[in-house]
Amino acid sequence: MMEVAMHQHLSTDVGFLLSRASGLVVRATNAALAEHGLRVRQYSVLTLAGEAERGVSQRELATLLGLDPSQVVLLVDELAAAGLVERRPSATDRRTNLVVATGRGRDVQERAALAAADALAGTLSRLDPAQCDLLRTLLAEVVAPAG
Amino acid sequence: MMEVAMHQHLSTDVGFLLSRASGLVVRATNAALAEHGLRVRQYSVLTLAGEAERGVSQRELATLLGLDPSQVVLLVDELAAAGLVERRPSATDRRTNLVVATGRGRDVQERAALAAADALAGTLSRLDPAQCDLLRTLLAEVVAPAG
Numbered sequence: 001m002m003e004v005a006m007h008q009h010l011s012t013d014v015g016f017l018l019s020r021a022s023g024l025v026v027r028a029t030n031a032a033l034a035e036h037g038l039r040v041r042q043y044s045v046l047t048l049a050g051e052a053e054r055g056v057s058q059r060e061l062a063t064l065l066g067l068d069p070s071q072v073v074l075l076v077d078e079l080a081a082a083g084l085v086e087r088r089p090s091a092t093d094r095r096t097n098l099v100v101a102t103g104r105g106r107d108v109q110e111r112a113a114l115a116a117a118d119a120l121a122g123t124l125s126r127l128d129p130a131q132c133d134l135l136r137t138l139l140a141e142v143v144a145p146a147g
Numbered sequence: 148m149m150e151v152a153m154h155q156h157l158s159t160d161v162g163f164l165l166s167r168a169s170g171l172v173v174r175a176t177n178a179a180l181a182e183h184g185l186r187v188r189q190y191s192v193l194t195l196a197g198e199a200e201r202g203v204s205q206r207e208l209a210t211l212l213g214l215d216p217s218q219v220v221l222l223v224d225e226l227a228a229a230g231l232v233e234r235r236p237s238a239t240d241r242r243t244n245l246v247v248a249t250g251r252g253r254d255v256q257e258r259a260a261l262a263a264a265d266a267l268a269g270t271l272s273r274l275d276p277a278q279c280d281l282l283r284t285l286l287a288e289v290v291a292p293a294g
Contacts, residue, residue: 017286018168020286022166025162027213066167135161138282138285140158143167
């Protein structure tokens with residue numbers, strides 16, 4: 001462990017490579033999403049709000065996205081102002097608001113998803129499909145909740 | 148391509164997983180580096196400044212780190228103020244300043260590297276060594292310069 005740390009160059013550090021690869025994807029995706037009026041984090045919230053029929057709570061969004069609750073509130077505010085999501089009281093817990101994609105939000109999300117997928121494919125173009133699957137599997141293992 | 152984009156959930160999107168995994172590593176590494184007075188980007192600049200005997204130009208730092216030149220200038224300013232790096236005129240091009248780690252900077256970097264490696268190992272603890280190597284190889288391919 002110590003030997004590795006002392007002699008490893010930054011360019012081969014998995015943490016550094018993760019950060020660089022993520023940065024490339026975010027940059028390409030933001031560029032692709034611009035014409036849909038979205039940035040990556042807004043797109044992620046919109047997508048999650050559209051995936052669950054009943055919507056998703058802001059607390060769930062914070063957990064799923066690894067963001068602070070205050071950041072999620074801002075993102076939902078922005079999407080709500082654009083008419084892409086709505087906050088609705090939960091049927092089972094009236095103290096909780098659920099974030100739900102509007103019809104317009106679903107339309108925008110579908111088009112944005114195509115643009116985001118293209119941007120991702122461009123960034124990962126040096127990997128073949130099997131390598132992409134492998135990368136997905138390894139990353140899913142890293143981000144899986146502990147326990 | 149379109150089919151994939153339309154039916155894929157965010158939680159299986161490689162771009163989303165990259166962002167989440169990178170976020171986990173950055174958070175753990177920032178926590179580990181705090182006692183060394185550094186954050187991840189400062190640590191990365193300090194490490195690169197120490198890797199090359201003659202130092203590294205701010206332009207090279209921007210390319211290697213995927214940052215704007217103005218961000219790099221700020222990071223170097225912070226590290227210089229802390230006495231961890233110095234700017235020295237290049238011997239071959241006097242218009243270019245090279246960023247060089249000071250003796251104290253090298254000491255701090257060595258201790259910080261151990262802390263960062265521990266934080267990374269903790270974040271990747273669900274992967275065995277072969278899987279870590281595989282992840283490194285795939286990410287290096289993604290971030291390799293085009294051409």
